[in-house]
Amino acid sequence: MRYRRFSDCSVSEKMLDTLFILTLSAGYLLAMVLTYTVVGFSVKDIELKYYGNRSGTRLEAALNGPMRVYHNPPEHDEIVKWIYAGSTEKQYIAKIKPIIDEKCVKCHNPKSGLAIPDFSSYEKIKPLAAADTGMSIASLARVSHIHLFGIGLIFYLLGRIFILAEMPVWLKRSLVAVPFLAIALDIGSWWITKYIPVFAYTVLAGGVLMGISFAVQALTSLYQMWFYGPKGAETEKTSTEK
Ligand code: HEC
Structure with missing residues (x-):
């Protein structure tokens, strides 16, 4: 069977997707500003927040x-x-x-x-x-569940758009999974850092991975939606996922 690709989308659907991605990107940037001003991005800042001093x-x-x-x-x-x-x-x-x-x-x-x-x-x-002694269990649970619901939903919706892109199947399958691994790594490490401060590094790694996968999915989708579209026979060949 043939799967839907960006080349099958109407202009209004592409507009909707584009505006959604741009809005999410603005939200993501503001989340970064907030994190920077409230916590900071250094390993020491992360350690102080979760493990304490x-x-x-x-x-x-x-x-x-x-x-x-x-x-x-x-x-x-x-x-x-x-x-x-x-x-x-x-x-x-x-x-x-x-x-x-x-x-x-x-x-x-x-x-x-x-x-x-x-x-x-x-x-x-x-x-x-x-x-x-750092963040309390109650605060950790509160912040974690908000992030799991929020970020999970964001990457699900962004992923639904992104899977319309054309690329080798192995690559797409990996890129769809990576953000969820990053969420698990990031939020899981908050909990471990509360007890073992060196895990501040994996908190940071998870956050960076999440940012990169967001950027890759958003930029690939925007690019392919508007500037890329194999035509004719080529479409048949490259847009059919086995
Ligand atoms: C002129 C107003 C003012 C006076 C007087 C003052 N503080 Fe503060 N204090 C602040 C402000 C504003 C902050 C938050 C900004 C900061 O941390 O620099 C703060 C922050 C703090 C914090 C940090 C709390 C945290 O989040 O870790 C402590 C503790 C504190 N003050 C103790 C004191 C003590 C003890 C005194 C008296 C010796 C004192 N302050 C006098 C204005 C004041």
Whole structure:
């Protein structure tokens, strides 16, 4: 039997496919911008997101980093001592709360309108004084299921367009499968990285593979739809998949 190819599509179908692919591409680029600004693309960034920074706390990192300017060295020592002594509530009330109230709460409060942690109570500040163990299972499950549904659907629809292209059968069969392997590699590695940080490399590899397969399928489809069309006898020969 003869399978449908781009040369069998009407112009309106090709327009629909083209606009769909262009819209997806814009979505893909914006997803990249979002990932870059929220996580970053380095292996270290990925490791911090999923595995965390188990040797330090977010509070201490901020005190040594951007929040350095808002307190003085004796206060710094006091807070760091409290973190390492187990960050108890009793000690907090006695020694730390006065510093936080005076130096930090003017920004770190729910009314500030800034997307920063609220320090108006011990319960709120305590998680930042504990070692950062990366993304929680609940967040991982939430982000994973959204991505599996979303990306799975996108590659299914893009793949339905792409299979109308002409190319050797072995190549097409591989290119149709690769994005799904990439999804499994990427998202599977998020979970493993939570426990074994070196898998940040496979997260990156999965993401890169996904991007490449998206580009290959989108560009091949657009090119063949509009600029390529074996005619006559040739069509019979090359467009019949066995
Ligand atoms: C002038 C406003 C302001 C003051 C005062 C301030 N902060 Fe911040 N803080 C910010 C902003 C804005 C951010 C987010 C941007 C950033 O991380 O640089 C932030 C981020 C943080 C974070 C990072 C949270 C995370 O996501 O890891 C911590 C922890 C923190 N501040 C602690 C403190 C402490 C402790 C003090 C008092 C010594 C303090 N801040 C004083 C504005 C302030």
